[in-house]
Amino acid sequence: MAAAHSLSNPATISPVITQSENKSKPSSTSSFLKPHSLQSPWLGIKLSLQSSKPRPHLPNHRPITATVSFSLPTAKPDRVASTEKVPKWSRRAIKSFVMAELEARKLKYPTTGTEAFLMGILIEGTSLAAKFLRANGITLFKVREETVKLLGKADMYYFSPEHPPLTEAAQRALDWAVDQKLKSGDDGEVTTTHLLLGVWSEVESPGHTIMTALGFNDDKAKELTSLSSEPES
Incomplete structure (x- = not known):
């Protein structure tokens, strides 16, 4: 009966609860002031959202600088040195050139040729030339396939240079493009x-x-020329 009386007396209950709460409290209250910590009123424990593992030190990264070029390699340096205004290459053309170099490296070829230009144009994909090729059934997959058939597979242990040098035909193709632009006025x-x-x-x-094997001809070249009267946006 004494035990039952003690349980019904609120005065005897509060010291027991207080003592239990004091035991559950941590020795330092400063931990509750840390960010991302919660005190659950239902569980009576601290829920921490911070990981106990120390975060690794991340070194300061050096800023990355990029140079934007508006010209492509030329075999006619006298043209650049002359007073004649040399037209700039479009953004899509420059990107196609860069993709051509990457494709040559991907295939482990030692040079960037005209076949790589075709692949670069198709990889860039948004230009009038790329859309015209695809509309006539000339796709990146087909050009790659024809390239391997024509030039073969490179040695798997060969590492292509970062910027595979242009073949003579590829360099002439670049200079032809600039010459035609200058002639148009x-x-x-x-x-x-x-x-x-x-x-x-x-x-x-x-x-x-490769273009001939995939159905391109002089008539299609004339058609593309007529479509190119509007500048690329």
Whole structure:
């Protein structure tokens, strides 16, 4: 009965609860002031959202600088040195050139040729030239397939240079594109269409051979030329 009386007396209950709460409290209350910590009124324990593992020290990264180029390699340095205003290459054409170099490295070829220009144009994919090729059934997969058939597979242990040098045909294709732009007398940039037609102008190059095998011809080249009257946006 004494035990029952003690349980019914609130005065005897509070010291027991207080003593139990004091035992559950941590020795230092400063931990409750840390960020991302919660005190659950239902469980009576502290829930921490912080990991107990120390965070690794991250070194300061050096800022990355990028240089934007508006010209591509030329075999006619006298043109650049002359007073003649040399037209700039379009953003899509420059990206196509960069993708061509990467594709040559991917295939482990020692040089960037006209066949790589075709693949670069298709990888960039948004230019009039790329859309015209796809509309005529010339896709990246088909060009890659024809390239391997024509040039073969490179040694799997060969490491292509970071910037595979241009073949003579590829360099002539670039210069042809600039020459055609200068002959037109129009303002604006040298576009991806000029680059593709430059590949077509190199009759004995792998790029021309692949285009012919996939159904491209002089009539399609004239059609593309007429479509390219509007500048690339």
